[in-house]
Amino acid sequence: MIDRNFLSALSHEQKEALAEDCEDFLVHRHMPLYSHSYDDIIIQAIKEGYQTEKFDRYAWRPNGSS
Numbered sequence: 001m002i003d004r005n006f007l008s009a010l011s012h013e014q015k016e017a018l019a020e021d022c023e024d025f026l027v028h029r030h031m032p033l034y035s036h037s038y039d040d041i042i043i044q045a046i047k048e049g050y051q052t053e054k055f056d057r058y059a060w061r062p063n064g065s066s
């Protein structure tokens with residue numbers, strides 16, 4: 001079973017970016033999306049082998065600066 005608690009620690013922008021990456025992961029592997037919810041897409045991708053520790057689209061930047 002996957003622990004969903006880490007999702008509550010993410011900001012909306014972080015969750016949206018992660019969900020988009022997870023969606024790309026699933027679609028690239030021809031796996032259907034079962035939900036349009038960010039949380040559900042992320043959990044589905046993790047179940048299918050997505051590794052969150054390799055996600056680098058957002059960096060932990062103070063005040064969102066680049």
